[in-house]
Amino acid sequence: MGKVLVIGAGGVSTVAVHKMASLTEVFDEILLASRTKSKCDAIAERIGRNRVQTAQIDADNVPKMVKLIRSFKPDIVVNVALPYQDLHIMDACLETGVAYLDTANYEPLEEAKYEYSWQWAYRDRYKKAGITAILGCGFDPGVTSVFTAYAAKHHFDELHYLDIVDCNAGDHGKPFATNFNPEINIREVTQKGKYWENGTWKLTKPHEIHKPLTYPDIGPKESYLIYHEELESLVKNFPALKRARFWMTFGQEYLTHLRVIQNIGMAGIEPVMFDGREIIPIRFLKAVLPDPGELGENYKGWTSIGCRIKGVRNGREKTYYVYNNCSHEAAYKETGAQGVSYTTGVPAAIGAMMYLKGIWKKPGVFNVEEFDPDPFMKQLNLLGLPWVELHDIDLEL
Ligand code: NDP
Numbered sequence: 466m467g468k469v470l471v472i473g474a475g476g477v478s479t480v481a482v483h484k485m486a487s488l489t490e491v492f493d494e495i496l497l498a499s500r501t502k503s504k505c506d507a508i509a510e511r512i513g514r515n516r517v518q519t520a521q522i523d524a525d526n527v528p529k530m531v532k533l534i535r536s537f538k539p540d541i542v543v544n545v546a547l548p549y550q551d552l553h554i555m556d557a558c559l560e561t562g563v564a565y566l567d568t569a570n571y572e573p574l575e576e577a578k579y580e581y582s583w584q585w586a587y588r589d590r591y592k593k594a595g596i597t598a599i600l601g602c603g604f605d606p607g608v609t610s611v612f613t614a615y616a617a618k619h620h621f622d623e624l625h626y627l628d629i630v631d632c633n634a635g636d637h638g639k640p641f642a643t644n645f646n647p648e649i650n651i652r653e654v655t656q657k658g659k660y661w662e663n664g665t666w667k668l669t670k671p672h673e674i675h676k677p678l679t680y681p682d683i684g685p686k687e688s689y690l691i692y693h694e695e696l697e698s699l700v701k702n703f704p705a706l707k708r709a710r711f712w713m714t715f716g717q718e719y720l721t722h723l724r725v726i727q728n729i730g731m732a733g734i735e736p737v738m739f740d741g742r743e744i745i746p747i748r749f750l751k752a753v754l755p756d757p758g759e760l761g762e763n764y765k766g767w768t769s770i771g772c773r774i775k776g777v778r779n780g781r782e783k784t785y786y787v788y789n790n791c792s793h794e795a796a797y798k799e800t801g802a803q804g805v806s807y808t809t810g811v812p813a814a815i816g817a818m819m820y821l822k823g824i825w826k827k828p829g830v831f832n833v834e835e836f837d838p839d840p841f842m843k844q845l846n847l848l849g850l851p852w853v854e855l856h857d858i859d860l861e862l
Contacts, residue, residue: 472550474501478810479806484810486514497509500546502521531560547649566600568603568809592829603809606832609631615842621774621778622777625775626774626860630770631713642754643757658673658692661708662708663708683767691712693711757803767804768793771787784859787854825841
């Protein structure tokens with residue numbers, strides 16, 4: 466049905482490419498390209514059957530990206546490199562007239578700040594060129610946004626309160642590790658908390674607001690209010706929302722490590738002199754922390770991510786909870802990667818499938834909740850991320 470170019474060869478890519486390779490009726494040809502070609506080769510070798518071609522690319526080099534796209538002629542480019550590459554890859558897609566999909570919004574290297582403004586600025590150009598960009602197609606953002614769109618379409622007349630709840634109840638056996646790229650992860654969780662209430666953004670100190678929430682088949686876990694990028698587009702696309710928040714579980718041990726890392730300056734993104742050369746502390750930290758892509762082998766337990774929503778249906782107040790629980794062990798058995806990579810990589814593959822099937826295809830730049838959620842929700846059930854709905858329950862929030 467179509468050709469896909471995947472950029473990046475980390476944990477998320479491992480899963481996305483595994484899934485794409487298994488969907489022979491959708492993905493005819495797959496080219497996996499990244500900064501370090503040997504990582505692409507290792508993924509391709511694990512999949513076997515000569516299903517995946519590989520190439521070296523620095524995605525920040527737009528002319529080289531354009532050349533690669535022109536030689537392979539993909540229908541869509543799936544960006545599972547880092548958020549820093551988003552705009553460069555979008556530029557290359559624009560120049561070549563090829564569709565674009567990613568799982569994380571653009572972040573400038575020199576500032577730990579992420580928002581959609583940079584990518585939304587491409588809307589007119591993509592529209593004029595007649596090409597599609599699908600933004601934020603992992604789990605959160607991604608599935609959580611599709612869950613919200615599904616709830617709005619089938620269960621509510623108006624959404625009023627949205628709480629996205631993200632629990633990782635897994636244990637990888639390491640004293641400290643991050644579940645995806647450490648640099649991006651630490652930048653995300655150490656910033657100020659932020660949520661939407663009554664038409665404005667409210668700021669909190671990092672991890673200031675927290676409470677135990679009960680996760681299905683897991684139990685109560687302390688959950689912390691943090692800012693997460695899908696809130697920005699969801700409050701625009703569902704303007705009846707009076708409040709929208711994001712909660713993530715952290716263990717005490719994780720928070721203690723994080724505090725020490727910050728206090729000793731290892732989370733810094735400004736260059737410092739070390740042995741006569743400049744280094745960026747958080748980059749150095751990444752080099753000594755466990756590789757998230759390698760955590761899978763001993764990872765036990767589950768992730769549980771979902772949306773808890775209160776709103777109205779036929780004049781009556783209603784509550785609703787839709788979630789997925791994913792087993793780290795099952796994810797590793799299937800793909801060689803842990804659950805957080807799995808919950809991100811599978812939706813990226815499904816998003817690309819939606820485009821290739823012509824279901825999510827329209828000119829412009831879109832967040833995933835702007836497409837029909839139903840065919841995507843169907844594929845989640847078929848491709849390893851089944852979801853559960855609960856109606857009229859105590860949301861605890
Ligand atoms: P990794 O760090 O494991 O992998 C990133 C890959 O991108 C590496 O292979 C890296 O190359 C490659 N890369 C980095 N810079 C370049 C470049 N200039 N050109 C080409 N390739 C490059 O990250 P993850 O797999 O954990 O995460 C991938 C993405 O998924 C991130 O953007 C992350 O924010 C996002 N994510 C989204 C989630 C969601 O639910 N929406 C959840 C988790 C992650 P090298 O091997 O040489 O370092």
